[in-house]
Amino acid sequence: MTYSYTKKTQSTGFTIALSAEYENIAAVCQEVEKCLNDHQLQDILFSVILCVREALVNAIKHGCMADSAKQVIFHLNLQETQLIIKVGDEGPGFDWSCLKNKKDPTTCCGRGIRIMKQYFDTVIFNEQGNEVELRKKIPNIAGY
Amino acid sequence: MSEVSREGEKAIVKPDQNIVVPLAKDFKGELKELLHDGITHLIINMEDVNMIDSEGLSVLIAAQNSLQKLGTSLELFNVSENIRKLLQNMRLDKRFIIQDS
Numbered sequence: 001m002t003y004s005y006t007k008k009t010q011s012t013g014f015t016i017a018l019s020a021e022y023e024n025i026a027a028v029c030q031e032v033e034k035c036l037n038d039h040q041l042q043d044i045l046f047s048v049i050l051c052v053r054e055a056l057v058n059a060i061k062h063g064c065m066a067d068s069a070k071q072v073i074f075h076l077n078l079q080e081t082q083l084i085i086k087v088g089d090e091g092p093g094f095d096w097s098c099l100k101n102k103k104d105p106t107t108c109c110g111r112g113i114r115i116m117k118q119y120f121d122t123v124i125f126n127e128q129g130n131e132v133e134l135r136k137k138i139p140n141i142a143g144y
Numbered sequence: 145m146s147e148v149s150r151e152g153e154k155a156i157v158k159p160d161q162n163i164v165v166p167l168a169k170d171f172k173g174e175l176k177e178l179l180h181d182g183i184t185h186l187i188i189n190m191e192d193v194n195m196i197d198s199e200g201l202s203v204l205i206a207a208q209n210s211l212q213k214l215g216t217s218l219e220l221f222n223v224s225e226n227i228r229k230l231l232q233n234m235r236l237d238k239r240f241i242i243q244d245s
Contacts (some may be wrong), residue, residue, distance in 0.1 A: 023167040046195070048227040053197045057165045111198040111234060118233045 007031065013077040013084075020064030020072050021088065025056050028074050034065055039078060039141050047119035048083065048136070054112040055087040055132050063089030080141060084132040093129030146174050154185035160192050163200030172203040179207065184214045191222040201234065208239055216243050 004019045005027055016031065018024040029049050032033065035043050064070035075086040090107040116123045146156040155178050163171055179187065186207060196204075209216040221243035223231075231237040 025165065050195065050197060050230070053164060053195075057197065057199065061165075111201055114234070115198055115230075 007045065009075075012079060013075065015076075016074040016075035017076065018072050019068045020060045020070040021068050022057070022060060022066070024072075025060075026052060028056060032076060035076060035078065041083075041138065041141070043084075044136070044138070045127060048085075051116045051119050051134060052085060052087075054115050055085070055134065058112055058132070059087050059089035059091070059130075062094065063091030063138075065091070078141065081137060081139060083136045083138050086131060088126075091130050093126075096125040096129045146171065148174070150174070150183070151182055154187070155183045155199065156187045156189055156205060158189040158191065162193055162195040163203060164197040165199045168197070168199040168203050168221055175203065175207045179210050180203070183191070184211070184216055185219075186211060186216075187219040187221065189222050190220055190224065190227065193227065196227055196230070201230075201236065204240065219243060 004016045004017075005024050008017075013033065014035070016028055018028065023050045023104070029052060029093040032049060032052050033045060036042065036048060041048075052074075056074065059072045060066055064072065072090075073086075073088045075084075075088075077084040077086075113123065114133060116132070120134040120136045124133045124135075125131065126133075145160060147160065149158075151158045157178070159171055161167055173211065175186070188204075204218060204220075211218055217240040218242060223242055228237070228242065231240070231242065
């Protein structure tokens with residue numbers, strides 16, 4: 001395995017730079033799980049891990065075309081009343097303004113962003129479409 | 145890899161890990177092989193599955209679409225509360241037969 005992974009811890013969260021390989025997703029999820037457990041946020045563990053997975057898969061698969069030479073940046077910031085997650089990639093981005101609100105449950109694809117919108121209060125893409133920001137309001141975070 | 149119990153055209157499949165990228169692709173291959181092999185009644189034991197992502201959901205939907213052509217439906221059992229809610233949120237809970245554990 002040649003995949004790379006670098007974590008930098010900040011006072012309210014951490015940033016991980018990873019090569020665009022699926023093998024890195026589990027390691028990022030472990031870091032997120034540890035952080036949420038440390039702040040007694042087990043109630044949202046499933047939904048946050050699920051959305052982290054979706055955002056990372058999108059960045060690796062669609063943003064970087066699973067090119068291990070490219071990098072994905074994951075950022076988690078746990079503020080007093082909200083959780084903010086950002087996932088950016090080195091890809092060209094996509095035209096998020098054309099996102100269709102697919103609701104047909106029989107289709108086999110296009111469900112990742114819908115999942116993120118289901119579990120987070122806000123899902124915003126940057127202008128270029130190569131970074132997504134997820135925000136979730138969380139009352140009573142332990143440690144604040 | 146999944147544990148597979150077969151009885152005629154019926155198969156019970158028990159994945160031993162979460163159905164997520166990149167593992168979901170292998171699981172898809174396993175189900176596809178069973179369907180090509182004449183299985184018309186497919187049941188998935190979700191006991192060891194704590195997480196399923198959009199790719200994993202796509203695998204279940206693809207299997208259901210194939211079974212629907214044969215006049216049957218995919219059955220799931222031992223589904224965790226979190227995954228049950230996810231299926232509801234994605235309006236997929238009516239697409240499959242979800243047995244009470």
